[in-house]
Amino acid sequence: MTTLSHLLKNNQTEISLPFLQQLDSQDPLAAKRDAFVLPENTVYLDGNSLGAMPKLAAERAQQVLLQQWSQDLIKSWNSHSWIDLPAIAGEKISQLVGAASGQLICCDSTSVNLFKVLSSAMLMQPGRNVVLSQAGNFPTDLYMVEGLASLLGEQDCQLKLIAENASDELLEQSLTEQVAVLLLTQVDFRSGRLLDMQRLTELAHAKGILVIWDLAHSAGALPIELDACNVDFAVGCGYKYLNGGPGAPAFVYVAARHHSAVHQPLSGWMGHSAPFSFDKSYQKAPGISQFLTGTPPILSMSVLDAALEVFNDVDMSQLRQKSLTLSHCFHQLLQQHDCLQQLQLLTPLKPAERGSQLAYRHPDAYALCQALIAHGVVADFRAPDILRLGFTPLYLRYVDIWQAVTTLARLVASGEYLKPQYAIKNKVT
Known part of the structure; x- marks a missing residue:
């Protein structure tokens, strides 16, 4: 060929x-x-x-509407595994982004998931208050940092931006001991520029910096190796190259080595270790499930789950x-x-x-x-x-x-x- x-x-x-x-x-x-x-x-x-x-997405939507919801009703949470869809779809995405099982889950939107991992990472970095990103990063990524800074105050969180096309030397010089988190998008949404995930993650880790990668414009479009690159956190959406439909649920990746130490603040009932025990106090789930928040959107998540099957033999x-x-x-x-x-x-x-x-x-x-x-x-x-x-x-x-x-x-x-x-x-x- x-x-x-x-x-x-x-x-x-x-x-x-x-x-x-x-x-x-x-x-x-x-x-x-x-x-x-x-x-x-x-x-x-x-x-x-x-x-x-994908044709499979349309077929699944019909199944959910005409049988699972209309006929099986609430039984479908168990009989059709609705409750497990975030993990099921998440495992399919894991295979596309180089993540071992149990580190990625499908839920919420990219923006919400970014807030979860951003705030979690900041809590893990006492004494550091800077989130470093690029001036040309996707706006919602920067907005989320601004939102967190407005909650915590600049003393605990402030956004520092480097030029979109900054040289490697300038970027490396910006990785100081004040930086808590390096927030980057793997493929720039405007220019299409692809960043070197492995090298930039290594540079950040050498200075004790945690790294968040936004995969919105790369997941499903190119090989990604989150585990091999030792990435800390990643987020991405389901409606672009993953073909999950307009407004499809997003996904969040958290490396297994952080699961016990991390505490994400959107502690909704689905992130509880036993959601249906209805405890009065929150106890986080032990793994990636702690990054769930509310009830999963079954219609859209079912469509995304079916759409992901087109990648099975790719x-x-x-x-x-x-x-x-x-x-x-x-x-x-x-x-x-x-x-x-x-x-x-x-x-x-x-x-x-x-x-x-x-x-x-x-x-x-x-x-x-x-x-x-x-x-x-x-x-x-x-x-x-x-x-x-x-x-x-x-x-x-x-x-x-x-x-x-x-x-x-x-x-x-x-x-x-x-x-x-x-x-x-x-x-x-």
């Missing part, structure tokens, strides 16, 4: 439709496309915001190779069109530094995005001027890349994207 390394080794820069068709014929993941419901005449390049719907290294080859071909194709040279690539070209997306700066990025959507190519926009394209290898074909770039070139060359209707801002951008 032709891989990215083969393309780079042979210095192949000219991309043709027959060549992409050949890649599709050799693709070991090609059959996975049939596992999804995809709209006709549409190229979907926004799986990094909302994954496409080799994540093959998925990663296809992701990198798709984005490489897209950028090479874009370079072949003179009319697209105003698009400025923000994503690193080095494969080791690139997630599963490409981001381009353009003064009319929003209008370009809306014009693409209107012409059957679904991308997305990130303020202030970024056109973002996600590459989801389970259902994206190489010929889709040809159609997407060809459509983009036609819209730019004709000036179609400059029509007033494409500049009207929607509530969700």
